[in-house]
Amino acid sequence: MLGNTYPNIVCSAARALEIVGERWSLLILRDSLFRGVTQFSEFQRSLGIATNILARRLEVFVENGLLDYVPARSGREPSAYVPTPKAMDLKPVIMALTQWGDRWMAPDGPPVSFHNRSTGAYARLRPVDEDAGDAVPLADIVARPAR
Amino acid sequence: MLGNTYPNIVCSAARALEIVGERWSLLILRDSLFRGVTQFSEFQRSLGIATNILARRLEVFVENGLLDYVPARSGREPSAYVPTPKAMDLKPVIMALTQWGDRWMAPDGPPVSFHNRSTGAYARLRPVDEDAGDAVPLADIVARPAR
Numbered sequence: 001m002l003g004n005t006y007p008n009i010v011c012s013a014a015r016a017l018e019i020v021g022e023r024w025s026l027l028i029l030r031d032s033l034f035r036g037v038t039q040f041s042e043f044q045r046s047l048g049i050a051t052n053i054l055a056r057r058l059e060v061f062v063e064n065g066l067l068d069y070v071p072a073r074s075g076r077e078p079s080a081y082v083p084t085p086k087a088m089d090l091k092p093v094i095m096a097l098t099q100w101g102d103r104w105m106a107p108d109g110p111p112v113s114f115h116n117r118s119t120g121a122y123a124r125l126r127p128v129d130e131d132a133g134d135a136v137p138l139a140d141i142v143a144r145p146a147r
Numbered sequence: 148m149l150g151n152t153y154p155n156i157v158c159s160a161a162r163a164l165e166i167v168g169e170r171w172s173l174l175i176l177r178d179s180l181f182r183g184v185t186q187f188s189e190f191q192r193s194l195g196i197a198t199n200i201l202a203r204r205l206e207v208f209v210e211n212g213l214l215d216y217v218p219a220r221s222g223r224e225p226s227a228y229v230p231t232p233k234a235m236d237l238k239p240v241i242m243a244l245t246q247w248g249d250r251w252m253a254p255d256g257p258p259v260s261f262h263n264r265s266t267g268a269y270a271r272l273r274p275v276d277e278d279a280g281d282a283v284p285l286a287d288i289v290a291r292p293a294r
Binding site: 013016118 | 162174243245263264274277
């Protein structure tokens, strides 16, 4: 279909999609970021994903700086895939995709919900004025070229 | 690669990706939702996209209930593609993807910025406690199965 470049177009969102825009990738990241899954066997059990697909996805995440691979230590601790700050910053992307899917594409109700680990309260994304912190109605948000 | 179903997995986010998880689709929606673009020729000029690709994407959006097609009225007003509430709700997805891309994948600086149309202030997504409205640190957000 498309190559990796857009003539005359620079789009951060499109670049982000190159990383999370595949469903197994998204599910692996969700387990890593929101459930603390770190071990190969845990991902496999949680997702029911084929070994070769999982291995390849994890490899790509390590190559792209989203997961750090921590080798096993003398048999006591198994090897682990630990999310980096670059990966942690994807949490809003996954929350936004999930919130939309919950509302418009989940006839059986939402499969997961997001919570504040400390308080247990539901957590969700809200658009706000960057300075004042006030909520902004979605309809009022516009985009402008930054340069 | 993957089919459209995951054995034993229901994932709203993955369903959302089926709609926005392609880069031209994302760019068309961005123009529609954040810039008020409605006409075929405007999309084409803004994105430099091939006519057949644009026509097909718009068709799919209409089929999926994201855009309403409003036929031309007696030559005075051209036909238009108008975003539905289902599409408006994708604004946070596009903002989240863009915010991440701006931070981690845009060496030349962000290509667009989001603003409150009324005040001009920068707008961004913030994770909050659903009830109290307080900001929640990303690191504190966890996911739990909803059932």
